[in-house]
Amino acid sequence: MVYWEYKINQTRRVMKNLKFQSVFDIIGPVMVGPSSSHTAGAVRIGKIVSAIFGDAPTEVEFQLFNSFAKTYRGHGTDVALVAGILGMETDDPDIPHALDIAHEKGIKVYWKINKDSKAPHPNTTRITLKNATKTISATGISIGGGNIQVTELNGFAVNLKMNTPTLIIVHQDVPGMVALVTDILSRYGINIAQMTVTRENAGEKAIMIIEVDSHQCDEAVADIARIPNLHNVNFFS
Missing domain, CATH: 3.30.1330.90 (D-3-phosphoglycerate dehydrogenase; domain 3)
Incomplete structure (x- = not known):
């Protein structure tokens, strides 16, 4: 309890001068x-x-x-x-x-x-x-x-x-990969908030980073994992 008492007292001092949405912004998880x-x-x-x-x-x-x-x-x-x-x-x-x-x-x-x-x-x-x-x-x-x-x-x-919920997809840089992934997300009604696509060199490994609005993506992720030329897909909710 000594650690948490210290963190709570620290929080009280800091919050006198700063505005936070939650005490956990300071204490952490x-x-x-x-x-x-x-x-x-x-x-x-x-x-x-x-x-x-x-x-x-x-x-x-x-x-x-x-x-x-x-x-x-x-x-x-x-x-x-x-x-x-x-x-x-x-x-x-x-x-x-x-x-x-x-x-x-x-x-x-x-x-x-x-x-x-x-x-x-x-x-x-x-x-x-x-x-x-x-x-x-x-x-x-x-x-x-x-x-x-x-x-x-x-x-x-x-x-x-x-x-935010995030998909990280490592795949081969071949035509149509982005369309295949976004089509699956659309079919499951999953809205894309932000998307980044980058690659090593043409035709080599590439990465899609997709932030979405849904925490329920398991079925969509399973479908994405079946796409040819895809190395791995991870979902962080």
């Missing part, structure tokens, strides 16, 4: 502490990158920058990132044991610490996941209160805030 920025945000970054990878990794490298690099052990950022890769939620009691669990699963974990980096945001990590058949990399930042942004994916500049 239900989580294993000690920090919503360094722990809960780190779990969420790791989990999203793992979901996009869509498979069990054998190796993961974390590059940590600035504040993440300087305090990652003291604030539990290291175990939080690994917990996210393992698919844990922010309140999972096994988060403190994530490094041991990864070792038991045969996942090799590597760290690159960049304390003096010029990264645009102090809470920045670049994650690279590998197994025998594929590799992905992503850059994520924790912006406070458990909120995050993914700013790079496989070399693509992206802007994933994950505050």
Whole structure:
């Protein structure tokens, strides 16, 4: 209770001078502490990158920058990132044991610490996941209160805030892919709020990031997954 008493008192002081929609904008999500920025945000970054990878990794490298690099052990950022890769939620009691669990699963974990980096945001990590058949990399930042942004994916500049239901589709860059996906969403009555399409090079891998208004997309996602030349689809509600 000492941690939560501290956070509540901190909230009272800050809210005298600032306006927030909710006390949880400051306290953050239900989580294993000690920090919503360094722990809960780190779990969420790791989990999203793992979901996009869509498979069990054998190796993961974390590059940590600035504040993440300087305090990652003291604030539990290291175990939080690994917990996210393992698919844990922010309140999972096994988060403190994530490094041991990864070792038991045969996942090799590597760290690159960049304390003096010029990264645009102090809470920045670049994650690279590998197994025998594929590799992905992503850059994520924790912006406070458990909120995050993914700013790079496989070399693509992206802007994933994950505050609204979001589809992330990795596919081959062939004609008609966007039309096939949007047609399925239309048939299920799912409205598109925002859409970003980017690719490595013509004919190579591409990514669709689609923010939608519906939290109920399971049937549409199942249909999208059957589209030829599609590598994987993930839905974050």
